[in-house]
Amino acid sequence: MVPCSVTAPSSSFVAAIIPRHTFFSRPYSLPLRFSRASPVNSLSNGSSSQSNHQLFSSSDPPQPRTLFPGGYKRPELKVPTLVLQLDSDEVLAADNQAFALIDKAVSKWVGIVLLSSNEPSGGKLYEAACSLKSLLQDRAYLLVAERVDIAAAAAASGVLLSDQGLPTVVARSTMLDSKSELVVLPLVARIVHTVDAAINASKSEGADFLIYGGGDLQLVGREVGSVRESVKIPIFVSCGKDNLSYADMSGLLALGASGFVTSLTNFGRYGDEFLHKVFGSVYASNDDGNVSEIELNDNGFQSGTEIVAGFVKLEDREKQLIETERLVLNEAVEVIKKAAPLMEEVSLLNDAVSQIDEPFLLVIVGEFNSGKSTVINALLGERYLKEGVVPTTNEITFLRYNDLDIGQQRCERHPDGQYICYLPAPILKEMTIVDTPGTNVILQRQQRLTEEFVPRADLLLFVISADRPLTGSEIAFLRYSQQWKKKAVFVLNKADIYQNNQELEEAMSFIKDNIQRLLNTENVILYPVSARSALESKLIATSNVGKRNEELSTSDSQYGANSFFELENFLYSFLDGSTIPGMDRMRLKLETPVSIADRLISACETLVTQDYRYAKQDLAAVKDIVNSVNDFALNMEIESLSWRRQTVSLIETTKSRIVELAETNLQLANFDIIASYAFKGEKNAMPTTSKIQNDIIGPAVSAVQKILQEYEDWLYSKYTLQGRLYKDSFEKRWPSLRHESNQMNFETNQLQKKVDQAGSRVIANFSSSAVSKAFEQEVREMIVGTLGQLGVAGLSASLLTSVLQTTLEDLLALGICSAGGYIAISTFPGRRQRVIDKVKRKADNLAYELEEAMKKDLTEAIESLNTFVKVLSEPYHDEAQNRLNNLVQIQEELSNVEKKLRTLQIDIQNLHVS
Numbered sequence: 001m002v003p004c005s006v007t008a009p010s011s012s013f014v015a016a017i018i019p020r021h022t023f024f025s026r027p028y029s030l031p032l033r034f035s036r037a038s039p040v041n042s043l044s045n046g047s048s049s050q051s052n053h054q055l056f057s058s059s060d061p062p063q064p065r066t067l068f069p070g071g072y073k074r075p076e077l078k079v080p081t082l083v084l085q086l087d088s089d090e091v092l093a094a095d096n097q098a099f100a101l102i103d104k105a106v107s108k109w110v111g112i113v114l115l116s117s118n119e120p121s122g123g124k125l126y127e128a129a130c131s132l133k134s135l136l137q138d139r140a141y142l143l144v145a146e147r148v149d150i151a152a153a154a155a156a157s158g159v160l161l162s163d164q165g166l167p168t169v170v171a172r173s174t175m176l177d178s179k180s181e182l183v184v185l186p187l188v189a190r191i192v193h194t195v196d197a198a199i200n201a202s203k204s205e206g207a208d209f210l211i212y213g214g215g216d217l218q219l220v221g222r223e224v225g226s227v228r229e230s231v232k233i234p235i236f237v238s239c240g241k242d243n244l245s246y247a248d249m250s251g252l253l254a255l256g257a258s259g260f261v262t263s264l265t266n267f268g269r270y271g272d273e274f275l276h277k278v279f280g281s282v283y284a285s286n287d288d289g290n291v292s293e294i295e296l297n298d299n300g301f302q303s304g305t306e307i308v309a310g311f312v313k314l315e316d317r318e319k320q321l322i323e324t325e326r327l328v329l330n331e332a333v334e335v336i337k338k339a340a341p342l343m344e345e346v347s348l349l350n351d352a353v354s355q356i357d358e359p360f361l362l363v364i365v366g367e368f369n370s371g372k373s374t375v376i377n378a379l380l381g382e383r384y385l386k387e388g389v390v391p392t393t394n395e396i397t398f399l400r401y402n403d404l405d406i407g408q409q410r411c412e413r414h415p416d417g418q419y420i421c422y423l424p425a426p427i428l429k430e431m432t433i434v435d436t437p438g439t440n441v442i443l444q445r446q447q448r449l450t451e452e453f454v455p456r457a458d459l460l461l462f463v464i465s466a467d468r469p470l471t472g473s474e475i476a477f478l479r480y481s482q483q484w485k486k487k488a489v490f491v492l493n494k495a496d497i498y499q500n501n502q503e504l505e506e507a508m509s510f511i512k513d514n515i516q517r518l519l520n521t522e523n524v525i526l527y528p529v530s531a532r533s534a535l536e537s538k539l540i541a542t543s544n545v546g547k548r549n550e551e552l553s554t555s556d557s558q559y560g561a562n563s564f565f566e567l568e569n570f571l572y573s574f575l576d577g578s579t580i581p582g583m584d585r586m587r588l589k590l591e592t593p594v595s596i597a598d599r600l601i602s603a604c605e606t607l608v609t610q611d612y613r614y615a616k617q618d619l620a621a622v623k624d625i626v627n628s629v630n631d632f633a634l635n636m637e638i639e640s641l642s643w644r645r646q647t648v649s650l651i652e653t654t655k656s657r658i659v660e661l662a663e664t665n666l667q668l669a670n671f672d673i674i675a676s677y678a679f680k681g682e683k684n685a686m687p688t689t690s691k692i693q694n695d696i697i698g699p700a701v702s703a704v705q706k707i708l709q710e711y712e713d714w715l716y717s718k719y720t721l722q723g724r725l726y727k728d729s730f731e732k733r734w735p736s737l738r739h740e741s742n743q744m745n746f747e748t749n750q751l752q753k754k755v756d757q758a759g760s761r762v763i764a765n766f767s768s769s770a771v772s773k774a775f776e777q778e779v780r781e782m783i784v785g786t787l788g789q790l791g792v793a794g795l796s797a798s799l800l801t802s803v804l805q806t807t808l809e810d811l812l813a814l815g816i817c818s819a820g821g822y823i824a825i826s827t828f829p830g831r832r833q834r835v836i837d838k839v840k841r842k843a844d845n846l847a848y849e850l851e852e853a854m855k856k857d858l859t860e861a862i863e864s865l866n867t868f869v870k871v872l873s874e875p876y877h878d879e880a881q882n883r884l885n886n887l888v889q890i891q892e893e894l895s896n897v898e899k900k901l902r903t904l905q906i907d908i909q910n911l912h913v914s
């Protein structure tokens with residue numbers, strides 16, 4: 001199967017000139033996820049994970065993906081939204097217009113795209129999924145119907161299962177197994193047709209959302225309405241009707257539907273205005289997303305009472321501290337955003353800061369089926385939450401106070417995914433209770449939900465079931481919650497199952513001992529309770545609903561009901577600010593955001609230190625590239641030697657041949673011939689010189705020209721190739737800066753034109769005829785010089801002319817007859833030697849000039865390359881340097897905020913110390 005996206009391999013040369021592990025920035029948008037498989041952020045080209053080269057050197061230790069042990073991010077679904085249903089044939093046959101419509105759909109109204117196929121073989125489905133995936137980007141989730149394998153291969157967001165399809169857990173874990181680099185949990189949705197199937201899919205199966213398919217619209221509406229209370233995940237309605245009217249849609253939304261499934265054709269028929277009207281009406285009064293702003297603030301305090309940070313009657317000192325805390329936390333948020341702009345976990349801190357003014361958050365955690373819902377019901381005094389032997393809580397549920405009639409509740413799903421129930425239970429006036437899904441590795445999504453919520457808790461009520469006290473996963477979860485420095489109160493629930501007190505004592509001490517060891521504290525608060533009995537007692541005394549157990553006149557027949565009172569009493573003591581637990585509560589409340597900030601800041605510090613290291617490596621890598629031109633130059637210098645040697649040796653051979661020729665021909669025996677040519681004038685070339693010109697210098701010049709041409713070609717190809725490789729290596733390593741450097745093309749670059757081919761110029765200026773002429777001239781001068789001496793000996797010019805027509809013997813005789821003539825002739829070898837020396841000098845000069853010119857060409861080529869690489873490296877160098885400077889500054893800011901947080905922590909601890 002061809003992968004959806006293919007990344008080009010990097011050239012081997014590039015690998016040779018840059019250390020492979022040094023890059024500008026860590027990839028991907030998930031700095032906190034420490035993922036090795038992430039797309040680059042600040043210098044990112046936005047391409048997918050591994051495409052941007054390996055980020056860490058192989059010696060780096062593996063890092064956890066996120067701060068959350070569950071490891072995966074939970075996909076968030078904004079509702080209401082439309083679900084666009086497409087068929088693979090439809091996608092593959094889509095024209096530009098159809099793609100434009102899909103593009104428009106996902107840019108605004110459609111949050112989920114479902115892709116199905118009627119064909120049993122997966123080829124088309126896969127192809128369609130790939131093309132959709134690249135079109136959607138991250139704007140909408142892409143789910144493939146039934147085919148987990150294809151969803152995984154096409155990197156889709158998840159699968160849609162029919163009611164006969166795979167179990168949700170299997171589908172999810174298959175997708176997870178097939179994509180080890182996934183950081184977001186895959187979405188698993190299910191099509192249901194009945195109320196029971198909807199409840200089952202959402203509760204026991206842990207589906208992420210449902211598609212409620214049915215025939216009759218009214219029936220579907222009624223059924224969706226009826227499961228609204230028990231199914232907390234989004235339900236999208238799919239009905240046979242072609243076009244839903246405004247009344248249909250708004251009616252279904254009002255009944256609790258989260259949106260509708262639509263075909264592309266139908267989507268094309270709905271206009272923006274229509275959809276705006278439909279979806280706008282749902283939250284018309286709450287455009288800011290604060291669905292129940294009034295209720296959220298309606299936390300039970302008397303109207304007119306000044307409330308700060310969820311507390312009343314605060315002293316000035318306390319108010320001041322809260323204000324200081326807010327300032328420091330906001331500062332922390334800013335620094336975190338700067339240090340790790342894509343750290344999604346900063347939302348935890350934002351939430352915590354905004355929560356400073358909200359009631360105390362008591363978060364109930366524990367393994368599934370440990371009795372959390374029953375404990376909460378017992379606290380509320382009414383069976384508000386569903387209880388059951390199979391996992392019943394799939395969403396985080398906020399329980400907030402509202403002045404409804406006893407037994408009544410109103411629940412709603414916030415657009416940001418929070419599920420909020422408003423109840424009239426008195427305890428909620430003082431604190432918001434949060435029910436969380438049971439922690440258990442099998443239920444990954446639920447586990448992650450709870451993990452994400454832990455940092456926000458002011459106090460954790462850890463429910464342990466008596467039938468399996470302290471399991472391995474409970475210990476892991478406890479350890480995790482301690483990373484956030486959360487205070488936890490432990491409840492040993494279902495204590496009624498013990499036969500006697502001794503069994504209870506044994507279980508208690510086993511749990512206490514282990515927790516003490518685990519948390520390294522003596523101070524473990526553990527309440528053995530029977531939430532079921534406590535609830536039943538409260539329900540029996542219905543008239544006393546809302547009162548504490550201590551006020552109930554139960555017969556205490558049910559074991560554990562009384563001990564529940566102690567727990568309740570402990571929690572109520574939190575409400576009284578004048579008591580020690582009350583002060584504790586305030587400290588806990590104020591410490592919650594500080595500990596979140598603390599954790600995030602230290603995560604940022606790790607990242608920034610890492611980034612600092614990478615930026616330094618990047619800077620060094622840039623310098624290495626620039627410096628590597630020196631190595632290249634050295635190699636070129638070595639290689640160019642052979643070219644120069646070739647040229648010089650050619651000239652040397654030529655020189656030797658000329659010298660040999662001169663020595664052979666410029667003999668005294670030939671003097672007459674030479675002299676006759678010398679006196680015939682320049683128009684008649686001497687045979688020697690014409691031989692020199694035609695047979696020796698001419699071919700030699702051509703040979704030198706050829707070598708020089710080859711040399712220059714070699715030089716050109718070498719350094720242009722090198723220039724291109726440098727450019728490629730920069731661009732491949734740091735693709736995001738490509739746009740700036742790709743303007744510089746080495747072949748056409750001005751910097752490159754400086755190499756002027758000096759070698760060729762030298763040889764071009766060297767004319768073989770001019771050289772032979774010069775040689776001839778030298779010979780002439782030699783003759784005239786020799787005969788001039790004779791003239792001195794008394795020869796007249798006319799005689800000389802006639803003499804020169806005579807034979808050598810005559811000449812010799814003449815020379816011999818005249819002492820002066822003899823002397824003149826005797827200077828001939830010396831003069832000839834001078835001619836030869838001149839020839840040698842000329843040749844040596846030429847060789848020297850050529851060598852120098854060739855060196856000059858090389859130097860210029862290297863200089864040109866050097867300049868090019870320097871100019872090319874500048875943006876990369878500047879980027880790395882700026883990053884480095886920026887990181888130093890961020891490090892400083894982080895450490896400043898950290899100091900402020902430390903001081904704040906001390907102030908919070910000392911808040912009530914006078």
Ligand SMILES: Nc1nc2c(ncn2[C@@H]2O[C@H](COP(=O)(O)OP(=O)(O)OP(=O)(O)O)[C@@H](O)[C@H]2O)c(=O)[nH]1
Pocket residue numbers: 366367368369370371372373374375386387388389390391392393394436437438439493494495496497529530531532533
């Ligand atoms: N014997 C006994 N059973 C209890 C007690 N409290 C709860 N149960 C039972 O334990 C089962 C699970 O209770 P829930 O309250 O639904 O447990 P939970 O922890 O909320 O479960 P999830 O929401 O699925 O995580 C139910 O059958 C309860 O009736 C108790 O004190 N004693």
